[in-house]
Amino acid sequence: MSERDITTWKIIEEELGRPSIFRSRESLAPEYVPDTLPHREDELRQLAAAFKHLVINPGSFSQRILITGKVGTGKTVTARVFGRDFTRLARRKGFDIRYIHVNCHRNRTLHNVVSEMAKQLGLSIPLRGLSVKEIYDAILGFLEDNDVYAIVTLDEFHYFASIVGSDNVYFLVRTYDDSHYAVKRLNFIFISLDASSLNLLDPVTESYLLRNMIVLKPYTSRQLYDILKYRAKHAFYENVVDEDALKFIAEYEGVDTGGSGNARHALEILMLAGEAAENEGRGRITLEHVRAAIMKTSREIIDISDAILYSPLHELIVLLSIVRLLRRTGKPYVKIGDVEREYNIVCESLGLQPRRHTQVYEYVMNLKKAGIINARTSGKGQRGRTTLISIHYGPLDLLEKHVEDLISRRLGVVSP
Numbered sequence: 001m002s003e004r005d006i007t008t009w010k011i012i013e014e015e016l017g018r019p020s021i022f023r024s025r026e027s028l029a030p031e032y033v034p035d036t037l038p039h040r041e042d043e044l045r046q047l048a049a050a051f052k053h054l055v056i057n058p059g060s061f062s063q064r065i066l067i068t069g070k071v072g073t074g075k076t077v078t079a080r081v082f083g084r085d086f087t088r089l090a091r092r093k094g095f096d097i098r099y100i101h102v103n104c105h106r107n108r109t110l111h112n113v114v115s116e117m118a119k120q121l122g123l124s125i126p127l128r129g130l131s132v133k134e135i136y137d138a139i140l141g142f143l144e145d146n147d148v149y150a151i152v153t154l155d156e157f158h159y160f161a162s163i164v165g166s167d168n169v170y171f172l173v174r175t176y177d178d179s180h181y182a183v184k185r186l187n188f189i190f191i192s193l194d195a196s197s198l199n200l201l202d203p204v205t206e207s208y209l210l211r212n213m214i215v216l217k218p219y220t221s222r223q224l225y226d227i228l229k230y231r232a233k234h235a236f237y238e239n240v241v242d243e244d245a246l247k248f249i250a251e252y253e254g255v256d257t258g259g260s261g262n263a264r265h266a267l268e269i270l271m272l273a274g275e276a277a278e279n280e281g282r283g284r285i286t287l288e289h290v291r292a293a294i295m296k297t298s299r300e301i302i303d304i305s306d307a308i309l310y311s312p313l314h315e316l317i318v319l320l321s322i323v324r325l326l327r328r329t330g331k332p333y334v335k336i337g338d339v340e341r342e343y344n345i346v347c348e349s350l351g352l353q354p355r356r357h358t359q360v361y362e363y364v365m366n367l368k369k370a371g372i373i374n375a376r377t378s379g380k381g382q383r384g385r386t387t388l389i390s391i392h393y394g395p396l397d398l399l400e401k402h403v404e405d406l407i408s409r410r411l412g413v414v415s416p
């Protein structure tokens with residue numbers, strides 16, 4: 001073996017032997033279905049109530065439920081968790097209920113949707129060449145012959161409705177309207193971004209679905225914190241992520257704290273922050289890893305460079321002071337008083353006369369309005385009320401450099 005081979009060998013061996021911070025990276029993937037869903041208990045209960053007849057008086061009617069909510073509010077996962085657990089429980093009671101989940105983005109025609117249903121039910125007939133009607137009849141026949149019931153989720157239904165037209169939607173919605181089957185075995189969950197996809201339907205069906213609508217609200221930062229904590233416990237080894245990092249992501253994404261309440265985005269940030277820490281060979285995820293992840297998942301840093309391009313000089317110096325303090329302290333927030341002190345120091349070093357307190361406060365508010373920083377008044381528990389300032393994107397070292405360059409240009413100094 002040559003010397004070169006030995007070093008290569010060593011590098012690979014070291015890499016393979018390096019402990020990972022991930023206990024289960026896959027469990028953060030968007031398609032992963034977790035054991036439970038914090039903060040979706042009520043919705044799961046509503047679903048259970050809606051499909052209760054399947055184990056009490058099966059076949060008495062065909063239930064149709066509509067789930068709506070913005071992206072990342074847990075529509076897909078709530079339906080899947082419900083389907084998985086409901087069918088398991090029913091099985092224990094001796095009922096054969098199948099859960100079928102069809103994504104209408106992937107299956108864009110009625111034929112594809114119906115074929116997918118047949119496939120997931122395990123129908124052993126060749127579907128090729130069969131018409132929609134023939135496949136559907138085969139499905140209904142299969143359920144009848146085997147004494148099976150099914151809950152079918154049509155995910156991204158708004159998309160389906162918008163491209164296939166009302167006739168095709170009716171085909172599914174009115175399954176039992178003129179069928180000879182007395183026992184109604186097919187039940188539906190329609191998932192849609194909002195209720196507008198119902199426009200296609202007749203008023204009776206529309207009002208029926210509106211009454212059977214479960215609306216998933218965007219998550220608040222506290223809810224996201226619980227979700228992140230729960231998912232992080234599965235994904236990472238102990239002590240890899242601390243509360244601060246999770247709170248930081250939760251506040252960035254929480255609907256009550258200026259985010260969109262999107263759990264998918266929050267989990268993606270956690271995943272990317274974990275990967276960044278792992279790539280650096282670190283055993284912990286820091287706020288800086290989280291900031292870097294946020295930057296990777298959003299275009300905010302690009303957006304703000306436009307926003308600050310025309311900021312007055314002293315506003316930029318205030319921003320620079322905030323960035324430097326956040327970096328130095330490693331904390332999620334800094335107090336406005338500390339920012340002002342830092343601002344005075346920076347002004348001095350640049351040979352500039354600092355602006356007054358009220359003016360500094362106004363700069364902070366402007367930066368907030370432009371979406372460059374977050375600022376809020378400290379709540380109870382803090383001695384005296386103060387304004388807390390944070391920045392949810394990053395990395396801060398790049399941001400600091402960016403702002404320094406702008407200031408140098410403004411002062412007519414060529415930065416090194």
Ligand SMILES: Nc1ncnc2c1ncn2[C@@H]1O[C@H](COP(=O)(O)OP(=O)(O)O)[C@@H](O)[C@H]1O
Nearest residue numbers: 030037038071072073074075076077227263264
């Ligand atoms: N309450 C929750 N608890 C745990 N994970 C959740 C919860 N809600 C959403 N998630 C996760 O967030 C991501 C987005 O959820 P998803 O169901 O795909 O949202 P939607 O279908 O509304 O766009 C998925 O990875 C999902 O597992």
Ligand SMILES: [Mg+2]
Nearest residue numbers: 075076077155
């Ligand atoms: Mg979805």
